[in-house]
Amino acid sequence: MSGYNFASCYSLRTISLPALTQISGYNFTYCYSLRTISLPALTQLYPPLFYECSAITEIDLPELTSIYTTDYLFSGYSSLYSLSRINLPKASLASAPRIPMSICPALQEITLGISYMHYSVFGWGQGYLSTNNVRILNLPYL
Amino acid sequence: MPQCTYISYYGIAYCNALSELTLPMMSSITPSMIYSCSNLKTINLPICTEFPSVAFSTNYYIETVNAPLVTTIGSSAFFQASNLTTAIYPECTSMGSWAFDYCSNKLSIASFNKLSIIPSCAFYGDKMLTSVYFPSAQEILSYAFHSCFQASSANLTFPEVSFIDSWAFEYCSNLKTINLPKVQQITYGVFSCCYNLESISAP
8 A cells, every 4th residue: 555545534533454464654644533553464564654643542563574764653743642552563674763753652562573773763852752651661672 | 309310519509498308319429419508407318328538528507318328438428517417327338537527516426337447537526426336346546536525424335446546535525434345455645635534444
């Protein structure tokens, strides 16, 4: 799936694409009501995917193995205010991400399958404390 | 005109008292054969199998074209036929791009039992469209339903569609749900700016 397919779908609350394996960036841009996603077969991701999705609470991509990014993983300069949990147990970062988590003030639990960590993965330094509520951090391959 | 089989360009023009036209022997019409008949609302073509390109374009007043046997609809056949109310062609297997674009005032129902490819811009700007029936469609090409489904909530199903090209449903502002049980590939911006889209069902 290429980009912007659901951009500005303000009323979209849930999305389930059980067979989708690859997705490009900006597909859910400005989906302000999007709360839950189910992409259980997704293996490749080209960020940012959830730009301005301020209602999303959980990102669970159990089969995601490859994230192609040089910048923001899920957002951008926007905030994912409601995101509390990220579970990417198989995910590796295929290129060097600088600020992949963006601004996620409610984020409490992160599981990442990365085997190396680049500069400022969990936060950035422009006055925001993007991930300062994280309580659980699982990095099984690091 | 029970025996008429051919009418040339502008053959029926400025017939302002004409409200209904029946051509029982005409199998194919001529582009622009009907022009500026301001009260003509219904055209009956019982054996016609082909609408050529721009066949009825800019016939703003026509509301219904009954042609149950038509198999081919050319490009821009109904371009800006802005008062067309229905597009029901059960035998149609081929449609050109822009076929029904800007049928913007009244077109609410589109039904094509046998059409396998919905071409680019086929229904572009048909904002009153609320109900569509395409049980055989496998591909929806770019901009096919751009700016449609704006008047009232629409719930759509395309049971056989596997491919949807770019911007096909952009600005369908009252599209509420869409069911795509066999879709395999979606390209770019397909549902962007569908402000009231609540759910999508797809594999």
